[in-house]
Amino acid sequence: MTGLYDADLTSVRKAIGNNxxxxxxxxxxxxxxxxxxxxxxxxxxxxxxxxTHLIRxxxxxxxxxxxxxxxxxxxxxxxxxxxxxxxxxxxIKHTARxxxxxxxxLVGTTGLLVDGMQGAFLVGSAKGKSRNLEEPLSEALLRGPxxxxxxxLADNTGLLRLHGKNESLxxxxxxxxxxxxxDLIIAYMKDIADPKLVEExxxxxxxxEIDDPxxxxxxxxxxxxxxxxxxxxxxNTERPDRVIGALLEGRVAILLDGTPYALIVPVTFSxxxxxxxxxxxxxxxxxFVRLLRFxxxxxxxxxxxxxxxxxxxxxxxxxTKLALTIIETRQGVPFPSxxxxxxxxxxxxxxxxxxxxxxxxIGPAMGIVGGLIIGDAAVQAGIVSPFxxxxxxxxxxxxxxxxxxxAGITLRVLRFTAMFFAAVLGLYGVVMFFLLLCSHLVxxxxxxxxxxxxxxxxxxxxLKDFLIRFPLKVMKKRPRMLKPNDPDRRN
Amino acid sequence: xxxxxxxxxxxxASILLFLxxxxxxxxxxxDVSVYVGLGLDAANESRxxxxxxxxxxxxxxxxxLTATVxxxxxxxxxxxxQGGSSSSSPSKAYLNEQLTGDSIIQIxxxxxxxxxxxxxxxHLKVIVVSSxxxxxxxxxxxFDFILRDNDIRPSCLxxxxxxxxxxxxxxxxxxxxxxxxxxxxxxNRYRSNKIIPPVTLIKLDSAMQSGESFLLQNVVTAQSExxxxxxxxxxxxxxxxxxxxxxxxxEGLSWITADVMxxxxxxxxxxxxxxxxxEPKKSHSTIIPKVQGDDISxxxxxxxxxxxxxxxxxxxxxxxxxxxxxxxxxxxxxxRKQIKQVLNKMQHVYHVDVGGFGNEIRIKHPKVWKKVQENxxxxxxxxxxxxxxxxxxxxxxxxxx
Numbered sequence: 001m002t003g004l005y006d007a008d009l010t011s012v013r014k015a016i017g018n019n020x021x022x023x024x025x026x027x028x029x030x031x032x033x034x035x036x037x038x039x040x041x042x043x044x045x046x047x048x049x050x051x052t053h054l055i056r057x058x059x060x061x062x063x064x065x066x067x068x069x070x071x072x073x074x075x076x077x078x079x080x081x082x083x084x085x086x087x088x089x090x091x092i093k094h095t096a097r098x099x100x101x102x103x104x105x106l107v108g109t110t111g112l113l114v115d116g117m118q119g120a121f122l123v124g125s126a127k128g129k130s131r132n133l134e135e136p137l138s139e140a141l142l143r144g145p146x147x148x149x150x151x152x153l154a155d156n157t158g159l160l161r162l163h164g165k166n167e168s169l170x171x172x173x174x175x176x177x178x179x180x181x182x183d184l185i186i187a188y189m190k191d192i193a194d195p196k197l198v199e200e201x202x203x204x205x206x207x208x209e210i211d212d213p214x215x216x217x218x219x220x221x222x223x224x225x226x227x228x229x230x231x232x233x234x235x236n237t238e239r240p241d242r243v244i245g246a247l248l249e250g251r252v253a254i255l256l257d258g259t260p261y262a263l264i265v266p267v268t269f270s271x272x273x274x275x276x277x278x279x280x281x282x283x284x285x286x287x288f289v290r291l292l293r294f295x296x297x298x299x300x301x302x303x304x305x306x307x308x309x310x311x312x313x314x315x316x317x318x319x320t321k322l323a324l325t326i327i328e329t330r331q332g333v334p335f336p337s338x339x340x341x342x343x344x345x346x347x348x349x350x351x352x353x354x355x356x357x358x359x360x361x362i363g364p365a366m367g368i369v370g371g372l373i374i375g376d377a378a379v380q381a382g383i384v385s386p387f388x389x390x391x392x393x394x395x396x397x398x399x400x401x402x403x404x405x406x407a408g409i410t411l412r413v414l415r416f417t418a419m420f421f422a423a424v425l426g427l428y429g430v431v432m433f434f435l436l437l438c439s440h441l442v443x444x445x446x447x448x449x450x451x452x453x454x455x456x457x458x459x460x461x462x463l464k465d466f467l468i469r470f471p472l473k474v475m476k477k478r479p480r481m482l483k484p485n486d487p488d489r490r491n
Numbered sequence: 492x493x494x495x496x497x498x499x500x501x502x503x504a505s506i507l508l509f510l511x512x513x514x515x516x517x518x519x520x521x522d523v524s525v526y527v528g529l530g531l532d533a534a535n536e537s538r539x540x541x542x543x544x545x546x547x548x549x550x551x552x553x554x555x556l557t558a559t560v561x562x563x564x565x566x567x568x569x570x571x572x573q574g575g576s577s578s579s580s581p582s583k584a585y586l587n588e589q590l591t592g593d594s595i596i597q598i599x600x601x602x603x604x605x606x607x608x609x610x611x612x613x614h615l616k617v618i619v620v621s622s623x624x625x626x627x628x629x630x631x632x633x634f635d636f637i638l639r640d641n642d643i644r645p646s647c648l649x650x651x652x653x654x655x656x657x658x659x660x661x662x663x664x665x666x667x668x669x670x671x672x673x674x675x676x677x678x679n680r681y682r683s684n685k686i687i688p689p690v691t692l693i694k695l696d697s698a699m700q701s702g703e704s705f706l707l708q709n710v711v712t713a714q715s716e717x718x719x720x721x722x723x724x725x726x727x728x729x730x731x732x733x734x735x736x737x738x739x740x741x742e743g744l745s746w747i748t749a750d751v752m753x754x755x756x757x758x759x760x761x762x763x764x765x766x767x768x769x770e771p772k773k774s775h776s777t778i779i780p781k782v783q784g785d786d787i788s789x790x791x792x793x794x795x796x797x798x799x800x801x802x803x804x805x806x807x808x809x810x811x812x813x814x815x816x817x818x819x820x821x822x823x824x825x826x827r828k829q830i831k832q833v834l835n836k837m838q839h840v841y842h843v844d845v846g847g848f849g850n851e852i853r854i855k856h857p858k859v860w861k862k863v864q865e866n867x868x869x870x871x872x873x874x875x876x877x878x879x880x881x882x883x884x885x886x887x888x889x890x891x892x
Contacts, residue, residue, distance in 0.1 A: 312517030315525065316613020316644075320671075323525060323614060328564050330521040337519060425509070426517065432508055 001098050003075060005035055005115035008098075012039060012113070015102045022105065027055070030062025032072060035115040039101070044108035046127040049089070054110065054123060057086045078117040087112075091124025103181075130155055136238035136260070138405050143280045148238040153183050153257035159240045160187060160255075168192070169247070174205055176219070176256075180212035184219070187243070187253040194250060194483045200447055201252045201265060216256045216263050223265075225445055230410050233446040235267040237404075242276050250484035252447075266447035268481070270454075270466050272407035273297055278469050287468040294467060296398035300411045303395045304341045305418035305430045307388065311337040313426030330385045338423035340384045344392040345419070347374055349412065352396070371396075453481040524608045527585075527616045528561030528670030530656030531633055533623040537589045555593035556624055556633070559657045560602070560610060561670050562586045585668045587660055595636040612642035617670045618649045618692070619656040619710065622723060625732035630725060631699055638696055645693035648674055651723035651732065653711045663715040673710065676719050684745035684754035684771070685738045687722050703727045703850075704843035704868055709735055724841055727868060734841050736833065743829030746793050746880070747846050749776040755800070758825040761817070765803035769822045769884065772797040778851045782859050787870070789848055791878035793826065798886045815884050823880040830878055837871075844871040 001008050009024070016022045016039075026037040036058060040050070063071050063086075071081045083092055095101055096119035105111045108126030133155070136148030149156045157171050170190045175181050184205065188198055204223040213219055216236060224233040237243060238260050243253045246264045254263040264271075273293045278286040310318055311326065318326065333340060348371065355367035375393070378384045395415070402408040414437065421429035444451035454462030462479050464470040478484040534554035536544075543549070565586035588605070592598040602610055620633065637643055650673060652659035662669045677689045690698070690707055698705040704727040711720045721737045736744065745751050751774040760767050774795035781788045799818065837843060849867050853860040863870045 311520045315520040315523060315611060316642075318520075320525075320527065320614045320616065323520065324563055327521050327525065330519070331566065333521070336517065338517075423517070436505075 001096055001101075001119055003116075003118040005037075005113060008113055008120070009037055011098060012101065012111070015098055016105075025055075027059050029058050029114070030060060031065065032063055032068050034072075034078075037113045039105050039111040039113070040125070041105060041108060044127060045110055045125045050110055050123070050125050053089045054087060054112065054125075057088065061086075072116070075116060075118040078114055079119075082112075082114065082117075083121065087121070087123065089123050089125070093122040093124075095119055095122055133159075139237060139239050139242070139275075139403060141239075141275065141277050141280075144276055145239075145241050147240060149240060149255075149260040149262055151258055151260055153185065153255060156240075156255050156260075156262065157185055157187075160243065163240060163244050172202070174202075176205065176208050177210060177212050182213055183257040184213075185255040187247060187255060189247050189250070192248065192250045192478070192484050192486050193252055194485060197250075197266070197447060197482070198252055201254070205254070213256060215259045216254065216261045219254060219256060220263055225447075229440065229444055230414055231269070231441070231444060231451065232272075232406050232410065233265075233267060233444070233451070235264040235271060235404060236261045236406065237264060238262075239276060245276060245279070248489075249479050250482040266445075266449040266482070267451075268446065268449060268453050269441060269451050272404045273402060275403040279472075283469055283471045290469060291467060293401050293403070296401040297411060300395055300399035300402070300408075301415055302418055302430060302434070303391050303398070304345060304415060305422035305433070306427075307391045308337045308341055308419055308422040309426040309430050312423070317427070326385070326387050329387055332382045333385050335383070336423075337388075338419065340388055341392070341419055342416075344375075344378065344384055344388060345395075345416070347378075348392055348396050449481050454479070518609075522608055523611045524560075524562045524602075524606060525614045526560040526562050526610055526612060527614050527668065528559075528619065528660050528673075529612075529615060529617070529637075530559035530561070530587075530619045530621070530652075530660045531595075531624055532557040532559065532621045532656045533627060534591050535655070536591045540589075540591055552591075552597070553593040554591055555628075556595075557589055557591045557657075558595055558598045559587050559589045559660055560599075561660050561668070562588060562606075562610075563668055563670075566608070583662075584666045585662075585670070587657065589657065595633075596640075612640065613644065615643050615647045616674045617660075618647055619652050619659045619673070620649065620707075621652050621654065621656040621659075622709075622732050622735075623655070625651060625723070625725070627731075629730040630695070631730045634692075634695065634699075638692065643692070645691060645696070647692045648677060649690050649692060649695050649707055650710050650719075651707045653709060653720075653735075658712040658715070659710045659717060661712075661715050662717075669717065672717065676717075677708075680750075681752045682754070684751045685721075685741045686719055687741065687744075688750060699730055701727075704845050706736065706845045724843055724845060726843060733843070736836060736845075739829060740833040740836055743826075743831070743833035744846055746774065746795070746826050746830055747776060747778065747791055747833070747878075749774060749793075751795065756797075756822055756825055758821045760802075760804045761821065763804045766801065767799070767804065767818060767821065768801040769818075769882065770797050770800040771795045772885075778846075778848060780848070780851045780855050782852075782856050787852065787859065787863070787874050789851075789874060789876045791830070791876065793830075793878065793880045794883075795826070795881070796883045796885050798888055799884045800888055819882045819884055822882045822884075826880045826882065827878065830880070834876055834878075838874075838876075839872065842872040843868050848874075848876075 001011070013024065021041050021043060022039065023042055024037055024039050026035065028035055038050070038054065067081075071078060079094060083094070095104075101111050101120050101122065104122045110123045110125045112121040112123055130150055130152040133147045133150060135146045147159065149159065160169060160171070168189045168191045170188055172186045174184045174186065176184045186198070186201055186205065208219070208222055210218060210222060220232070220234040220236060221227070226233065243262050243264060247253060251264050251266065254265070274290060278290050281289070311330070315323055335343070351367050351370045351374070354370070355363045358366055375389045379386050379389055399408050399412055402411065418430060418433050421433040425432065441452045442450070442456045450457060453459060454466055459480050461477050462481055464475050465479070476489055477487055478489050480487070533556060535557050536554065563585045565583060588602065590598045590601050590605075592601065599610060618637065620630070624633065659673070660669045662672065677686065680686045680688070687706055687708055690705070705725050706722040707725065708719055709721045709723045711718050721735050722741055723732055724734045724736060725731065726733045742754065742756075745754070751771045754771060756769040756771060758767055758769075759765065774793065776791060776793040779790045779792065781790065837845060844867060848871060849860070852863070
């Protein structure tokens with residue numbers, strides 16, 4: 001910027017172009033007659049604040065005669081006088097770059113240009129547009145804090161800070177996005193997290209090349225290691241307590257402006273089947289529920305595949321009486337079991353998808369009614385056997401027990417693969433599929449931490465928090481696989 | 492390079508895994524015939540067979556045996572089933588199919604010409620051999636295919652039917668599947684000492700391999716109802732049926748072989764002649780082989796505990812110690828009688844050892860066994876056997892006196 005008031009104002013007008021929502025208000029500072037102008041976007045700015053704390057001091061109070069001389073001496077004195085004596089606003093910044101001025105104005109800051117002063121002031125006046133803190137929709141808990149992240153980054157960091165007095169929580173700010181700049185915060189405990197891990201996260205964030213990260217999902221996919229893997233290598237969550245828990249284990253969280261989903265890295269497979277509630281409940285019930293979830297994950301993955309392989313390849317492996325029942329119920333079913341299973345599985349998946357997309361009031365009703373009616377009618381019509389309906393229902397319900405929604409989707413996709421393996425090779429195929437899946441899980445890494453740990457590589461102390469959640473008093477160490485700076489927990 | 496290597500090895504492994512597999516083509520469960528019972532009879536052609544033979548539908552064969560397969564569930568017309576209420580017509584829950592021939596596998600393959608759904612033997616529960624067939628042919632010959640076939644599980648039960656096996660696999664009871672019925676009877680061993688330990692295919696195989704004589708549970712049938720009664724004796728050398736032990740004999744045998752898990756030992760009170768019954772709960776027996784030079788002898792010790800469960804001599808007798816010991820002696824006497832009878836049958840009627848005496852010799856005196864092994868059944872029939880029985884009545888049920 002030139003420092004010449006008229007020229008600057010013209011270039012600002014030019015830079016803003018034809019935007020109707022940007023307004024420029026010119027006035028004179030009382031006492032000296034110095035011309036000044038504020039640039040702001042109507043609607044983004046907090047008008048009350050600006051009226052009372054910017055326009056009022058400048059236009060009505062002005063500069064007393066005794067100090068006029070001091071004020072008018074040079075560009076620097078104007079700058080320091082205004083910033084130190086005339087603007088009772090907390091957030092204030094000075095810039096000499098036109099581009100920065102325009103960018104800031106467009107997100108709600110008010111720009112102040114003063115005749116005779118180099119550059120412009122950026123006065124923090126953005127009006128907070130945020131929704132209330134609500135219970136997270138995607139991760140419901142019975143016991144635990146009923147608060148989730150919101151779309152506003154300041155709220156989210158605030159939630160983390162509010163969690164407790166904690167001087168070691170470090171929130172490092174980054175800017176991502178080439179076209180649209182967004183704030184991104186990397187959160188970690190500075191005396192717990194492995195510095196190498198933090199460094200790795202920072203490098204990957206800095207390497208990001210993206211026009212506009214609309215949601216943390218973009219970041220997630222751009223920083224993960226293996227794009228071809230069906231498994232997510234970054235966990236997303238709406239729950240601040242889950243994030244804090246992860247930070248205390250030595251993990252790193254990534255928060256992005258504009259989304260209520262925070263990311264946690266590194267992630268291991270077992271984390272996807274764990275819920276914060278496991279720790280809030282007593283250890284026996286917590287462990288029981290966790291075991292149940294592992295079982296249901298297996299069911300969600302393999303139940304239809306096992307059905308197909310038993311029915312089509314290995315009738316001898318079904319207990320005799322059950323086999324007889326199945327034979328009787330399958331009389332008249334015109335399809336081989338794979339087609340039969342595909343029909344029902346796809347129907348269920350479509351129902352589920354429709355249930356999400358439908359408006360809230362009719363979504364669940366629609367899903368239940370659709371499921372019941374389709375299931376019953378399909379049996380009545382003789383297209384599928386009642387036994388399959390049970391299998392499909394159990395599978396669907398099992399897949400809903402998985403606490404991380406994206407992990408549930410992964411299992412659903414893999415289920416179809418398993419079904420094809422079963423249809424071609426029977427139980428042998430299912431076993432082969434499972435082996436391939438396991439070998440993939442063993443190779444996979446998330447930010448340098450093996451995905452299958454603590455099972456592979458075997459970490460006996462980390463096993464205390466794997467299938468069975470040991471009593472808190474016993475879990476005295478943080479997960480070793482994360483190589484925390486401070487390995488001891490105080491429980 | 493590393494990446495390339497990894498990909499190639501992965502693909503090679505996957506392709507090999509795919510190609511080396513044996514099970515490619517699926518066969519839906521409703522498209523196969525599950526047979527749960529197999530009956531083997533001496534040749535007896537059914538009317539169907541005679542009729543089709545008249546039309547020239549025969550193939551070169553000798554008439555050696557008739558195989559009956561029990562197929563469940565019997566697939567009625569598909570439309571009939573769609574009608575919904577299968578309960579309205581409680582017809583037979585099974586289907587017996589019979590064919591005659593001289594090779595079991597050939598007979599089985601003949602079913603492929605008769606029924607649209609191929610037979611699978613994974614669920615075969617019971618094989619019934621008629622005593623008639625077992626008298627004529629060695630079990631080794633009859634069971635050769637069955638033991639070789641890997642469709643049939645080795646856990647399948649083998650029993651012998653007194654009359655034809657088809658009868659043993661038939662029932663007039665609606666909804667009842669005779670094969671399961673026979674299988675279920677075995678589970679009642681804890682209630683009766685007249686049931687011998689179940690002989691499965693694998694046990695039968697080992698019994699035949701060892702060359703010892705063995706027993707198979709005997710099924711008798713009348714008016715399409717079945718009962719386990721006694722056991723058929725198979726001679727170790729020939730594997731042929733040579734006779735039967737009665738229920739009473741089996742009770743005696745069960746004392747010797749320590750297999751008493753239940754049952755009832757009945758005798759009559761000495762003075763009044765009323766019924767008194769003892770229910771063994773625990774029994775232990777030891778067969779002690781004694782070898783002196785070339786002389787072999789056996790001593791059997793039987794200890795049993797149980798309760799006095801029924802006493803018709805009420806009301807006169809109090810449960811005094813004297814009466815109890817008197818009754819214990821009565822029961823011991825009865826058990827001795829049973830043992831004596833079965834030993835007599837084994838040694839003097841059939842000349843076979845089916846009580847496991849040879850086994851005791853084999854374990855305790857292996858060198859002696861080597862000498863006598865060859866002709867054991869004959870040797871056994873001349874060996875003196877002594878026995879003592881010790882019964883203890885430990886309680887009297889919930890009687891209060």
